[in-house]
Amino acid sequence: MYEKLKGIVLNTIRYSDKHNIVHIYTDGRGLMSFAVPQGKTSAARMRNAMMLPLSLIDLEASVRPGRDLALMREVRRNFTMATVYSDPVKNAIAMFISELLTHVIQEPEGNDAMFRYIEQSVQLLEQLPSGVANFHICFLYHLGGHLGIQPNVESYRHGYWFDMTDGVFTPSTIQGHQHLQPQEAQVIYLLSRMTFSNMGVFRFSREERNRMLDLIISYYRLHNAAIGTLRSPDILKQLFV
DSSP: OEEEEEEEEEEEEEOSSSEEEEEEEETTTEEEEEEEEOOSSHHHHHHHHTTSTTOEEEEEEEOOTTOSSBEEEEEEESSOOSHHHHSHHHHHHHHHHHHHHHHHOOOSSOOHHHHHHHHHHHHHHHHOOSOOTTHHHHHHHHHHHHHTOOOBGGGOOTTOEEETTTTEEESSOOTTSOEEOHHHHHHHHHHTTOOTTTGGGOOOOHHHHHHHHHHHHHHHHHHOTTOOOOSHHHHHTTTOO
């Protein structure tokens, strides 16, 4: 029996000469894997074009107990993505987001709030005419709230350290924990005030933005052992001045 779902494509892996494996984050069933036929027909090319990273799609899926791969039919776009794939800056951001989500999303169950956050973020990235230099930083920080790892900013005081292990600000360090010194801890607090609406007023140099990206990825990795080596951040670091 097929059920209707909304999906966000995370990645596509070549499986054989005839099939690709596509990982899709869905609204009702969380992370799902599909065997998608390859081909040279116009229908196959159209279907493959909808399997690009962060594509927003509607689909019908058949989920059978005991099977790792679900069956897909009636797939179609529910949001047109043009600039995300044609603009090199937006495309680099999309590649980074999809790579990170591939690592952090493992649950085969729905999370409506997180799905809507990612979906709306992707739509906004497509619609923004400019000013996307801080987009990935803002996205990462607030995604942490849906993953249960967002820093507790209520504990912040000027001059406090940031305890990376517990996600809180502290007046001194704790043995065995990873910490950020007060100057960088203040930046973490600053990021809590950044939203997609005001991110353009936050001015950072390339070095500052790259350092923030490294810190946030380190924080994610500390709280999620599934995050291994990421390739896309190196591309992002070359883009913004």
